[in-house]
Amino acid sequence: MLPGSHRASGLFDDDALVRAMLDVEVAWARVLGSSLSLGDWVPSLDPVEVEAAGNPVLPLVSALRAKVSDPVHTGLTSQDVLDSAFMLLARNAVARVSADLTRVGTALAALAAEHRSSVMAGRTLTQFAVPITFGLKAARWLVAVLDSSEELATVARGLPVQCGGAAGTLSRVADPGAAAAFAAHLGLAWPGMPWHTYRAPVTRLGDALVRVCDGLGVLAADVLTLGRPEIGEVREGFVAGRGGSSTMPQKRNPVLSVLVNSAALQAPGLGAQLHLCAARAVDERPDGAWHAEWPALRALLELAVVASSQAAELVEGLEVHADVMARRASEAAGELLAERGGGTDPAAYLGSAEAFVDDVVKRWHAWNSA
Template sequence: MWGESVSLLEPGRHRVAHLADDAALLTAMVRVELAWLRALSGAGLLKPEQVAAAEQQLPSPVIDPAAVESSGNPVKPLVDALRAALPEVSAQLHRGLTSQDVLDTALMLMARNVLDHVTGSLTAAAADLARLADDHRGSVMPGRTLTRYAVPVTFGLTAAQWLAGILDARDAVATVRSALPIQCGGAAGTLSLAGELVADPVALAEDFARQLDLRWPGLPWHTRRTPVTRLGDALTQTVDALGVIAADILMLGRPEIAEVRERAVEGRGGSSTMPHKQNPVLAVLIRSAALQAPGLGAQLHLCAAQAVDQRPDGAWHAEWASCRQLLLLTATAASQTAELVAGLEVDPDTMTRHAESAATHLLAERGEVGGGPASYLGASDAFVDAVLVRWRGSRDA
């Protein structure tokens, strides 16, 4: 269903594939089923020792792709395998849930792991960007708008703007991560069978959420896909911010500009035919991710708009690959960005030389007033300070 964990056409995916590959998905689905058993046990439908024994005896299920196709999703073959392996709890296993409850909740568990990884990478990148912003607040360089010289700026302000984008993304990720919900509605979003099993099916759902340390959203969201689109939006926003950094570095690193350079790493960036080349591979791959992420986010919105009836006929199914691809794309690009900015080589002398040679253009706005590019920086230093204050506050919180 999901394809290969690591693809030769997705460079860098090996960094994070384990977070959302088939093994991770199976692990998450099993966690969901066990959490439901614990909730049923809390309601008196199973003995605690039965659940504990099931957890001890739990096999590593192997799912036949043909069985997944026959069922339309991986949950039924998983449940069949678990019932066969755990006869003492088989009658209650999955009872009251539906396949969408399990898979949606498992995807939220996988998303949480990915978001934690992304947050770590963004925090690492932010620390290095803060250093660059502070170190280069006085490194004057040409400002460029619409590909032409504008007015002088500093590389410190450029790095501060990159940092602000990273902090915005990290905030968006944190907001989504804190609200990741379980899915629990039963066959058609009414908790009908759960209502036959217990006096208060909502309390059962709430306990289910507690078992997984996820949020009970108040009602099922089988056809109200806001949790998925909100997740996709935060991921896309993150890759947008990473893409700006990569695109700027690629432009400023062109040999005719050469104001920054991606650090050379042994064995990376070589050409198959031109021995003189050292390609900026990390920046290229991050930019590639930024060109892919918006389409994946849009796919999730398209699916959300077609989530009809009480459970969708294909729109839900079409989410899966796009959601997982966007999770892994973001985690990969965030990891690559942290490495890119940690090793970024900045050439302030070249920046200054470019600014001085282009002074006529860069200072045209100010008219006949004297002074060089370094005297026409406006509030650049204050803007750097504002972003650094925000960074330090978030770091120390």
């Protein structure tokens, strides 16, 4: 069991995928003129049959045809069903991530405004640089959240249905509007032609999720650094039972930051796997590249959902020790003000830091109220 996986419980497991595939089959049946409704029925698929078919669609269709007399699946191919089902799972994931990014952004905007003028030591290449404010640091984190939120909103609007039949020609469907109707039933987009071997919808989604994890990873890594005992400028909020050690009773480990940082380290590899699969999507239907895409996409969706939820909790409970920041900046004034030519008051050398904070917070409130 991966730490935090309960935060994505039921979103991406096999049952969720089967339910999504059923939604796809029902939507297509209605395009064909049926009023098919399955209620809560979800078949249990035999893993041996799934292996024999190479994917779970054929066993699902067999179970469906054994249950109903309505025409189902006619004109579709397995990739139509599975790709469309993954887009439904992705839509749920993006909604969850977006909601948690809103929580993160709201908390960061409040921190940025509160600490707009809270002086701290700026650091570059691990060494003291010039003075900054903690509000500026929070505003930098917030920009990443804003950019990710905007990108996810664009991706969500364009999540496409897959509808091409055996080789992407919809050869068994006479109605040229069937694909668009299919998309409308599922609440997905119809991009104008099938994308069996053009995997940009998947890589675009993956890239957006990786960038979410990138931004949250910077936040988590900063908290881990600033929360070291010898620095002590921030600290994760206390939650009973969290952060304990199996051997050292005095420890209060920054668990949320560690896990979000871990997600940020895993996400780029999963995104790269999606691009590798996209580059090998040959012929009219891929011979393994498509299959290698599924576990990477599921893992990345889960990772982003879990990390964004953990990041929201982390930021909402973050303890900021502005007094420690101010004291350290004062003690290091000689180094922090060297660029200026000397001085003793770090607060007198903040440049446009406060104006930058104001601009980012204003942008957040405009986005959040749109």
